[in-house]
Amino acid sequence: MSDSDGTGLSASLEAAWGLRERPGKGPRPGLSLERIVDAAVGLAAAEGLGAVSMGRVAKELGASTMSLYRYVGAKDELYVLMLDRAIGAPPPPPAPGTGWREALGAWAWQQRDALRRNLWALRVPVSGPPITPNSVAWWERGMVALDGTGLDEGAKISVILLVSGYVRSEAGLMADLDAAIRATGGTPQQVMSRHARTLRRLADPDRYPAVARMLASGVMDEPDDPDFEFTFGLDRVLDGIQVLVDRVTPG
Structure with a gap:
């Protein structure tokens, strides 16, 4: 056809x-x-x-x-x-003068929000590079966010693939976890607390000392921020891109 x-x-x-x-x-x-x-x-x-x-x-x-x-x-x-x-189409771009990190971070959050509104979309097999009007518009917006970084076009494409891959992976993982939690009839914090109690019974400190220390810290019993893991991971991805940008930027 x-x-x-x-x-x-x-x-x-x-x-x-x-x-x-x-x-x-x-x-x-x-x-x-x-x-x-x-x-x-x-x-x-x-x-x-x-x-x-x-x-x-x-x-x-x-x-x-x-x-x-x-x-x-x-x-x-x-x-x-x-x-x-x-x-759909990406939201309007950030205001002129916005730094690349803020612009690319906003692009990643917007993409995540779009996927979380349509979790079934995460099940669509990736069959190739962007080819539809909206997907190319998202690609364009991400590339524009990297203007002024000094990165060449190949590096920009690699950065976009890295960030969009992270967004898709995290959104898929969170969707699977959310579905599993809903199936139990509990809240995320209740599920995590039950998991921590089970691990405390199973994880012998002599055999799993690092896990035991983590459990003893009480971190799994703390109130859960649903966006913490995405924020943490995206910041680390952007930190790595910053190293690349600094490497190619004069001075």
Whole structure:
């Protein structure tokens, strides 16, 4: 379904970029790429990504499965369009004069917030570099945050991959932990306290001295800040990037 002009994109992705007309009158009046993507996003939000299939989306729209293929060539294409719709465009850039660290940190927080609003999006397989309008806009915003650092374009791409990889990994881990905690019927602090009590019974100080010292400190019994781990990790990632920037900056 790629275009002969050489974009290499499917018809549905070219339509997302405005490079081709949306299909006109179809076998079912009112059916459109937008409605298909919206229905798929609604299914994923309500039941998880596993609930999304061409047949199930067609059923939600009261259409035949084959009619969807006039708009979307395959489920993998639909996933990409769903992700683009759900994550949306990035927020406005920081004010002029904002330092690279603050700008890139804000970009990471904004990306994390978008993923946490759409946890199913973390289950979409990464099939390649950014290719949809919103994903390229996010990429652009991250690259612009690094203007003035002295990093070359290759280093900027590596920094963006590093930070976005951290954001995606942390958001996925927290989503899995949140789901496990909800399944127990307790709060995060209750779960951590139970875990600490269990470890105290199991972790022999002679065999696990470091774990025993950590447990004795009471850190696992302290009130939990849900953003602490993300803040801590992002700051360390930015510290490492700072070392790189300092290495290439004159003086």
